[in-house]
């Protein structure tokens with residue numbers, strides 16, 4: 001298969017890891033970020049490092065960076081343009097592109113640039129967190145999380161029957177005077193998978209699978225109630241005000257539904273969904289199964305979210321167990337996180353940049369961000385085409 005051969009060449013290039021000027025610039029100036037901020041609970045908190053401080057130990061940056069030369073024009077926003085072809089080739093081979101120096105200030109143009117490799121966009125139905133399309137972000141989604149919260153490495157929407165092929169990030173504003181502040185990170189999931197399968201946890205995940213649990217609040221019950229500890233209402237997640245329709249849509253996606261009392265609002269009910277699924281997925285372009293899940297789908301997602309971090313683990317809006325309903329230990333969660341952190345790649349933003357990430361071959365995340373007076377950091381998010389997860393294939397490990 002041509003795609004496989006091409007990928008092998010890329011992997012070979014990765015393993016040769018020739019340092020480049022870009023890599024040297026990164027490693028020379030940036031210390032690894034400090035450990036994530038601890039939540040205010042007595043329980044141990046999983047620490048995130050995001051990367052090991054050395055880009056060239058993970059990937060040759062020439063394989064995913066694209067310099068747009070400072071001023072893209074309308075004609076460039078096309079798959080047949082020179083930059084369009086470079087984007088298509090690198091994205092196919094690596095699953096990651098970061099287009100720098102675009103000169104674009106119109107987010108609609110940034111969106112069309114990303115669409116060269118992403119194709120049609122998907123609405124955020126059934127997403128874990130509430131997002132709105134924003135007209136001032138070129139009709140793409142905002143990031144859907146507070147800036148101060150660290151976001152564990154994750155693959156978008158792996159807790160349902162359908163996921164998205166790719167994620168696009170469009171940078172509207174970036175912090176450029178303090179290196180490291182506001183950067184996103186992606187992690188090479190092939191390398192993370194290989195590391196995970198060297199551990200007992202990897203085989204436990206393979207044997208048992210996972211159960212993803214979501215607790216969605218009722219928008220009506222919270223209409224006159226403090227919403228500071230609300231993550232997502234079921235109405236928003238399922239894009240309907242009808243509980244029967246919400247249940248039908250959720251069940252059609254393979255989720256088991258029950259209505260449970262909301263401990264915060266008298267007589268209110270929350271929608272709790274359970275979904276049993278493999279932690280791994282067969283990736284056609286790789287012709288193998290790899291790990292596509294992380295602890296971002298567990299209560300740890302809220303470890304540094306204002307207000308939500310104060311909710312006890314067992315009551316948080318997201319929860320995760322092994323597929324036989326047994327708990328995942330703190331040590332296992334830390335090991336899982338380390339597997340992704342060891343293969344992290346920083347995305348150093350400048351306004352106008354566009355990055356597109358294969359949602360299966362790479363995980364994405366970022367540390368919390370504290371801005372100084374006058375600083376801005378704003379990204380728009382695009383979701384690529386939906387596809388139905390097929391889980392794993394025998395003989396493809």
Ligand SMILES: [Fe+2]
Pocket residue numbers: 154155156364
């Ligand atoms: Fe995400």
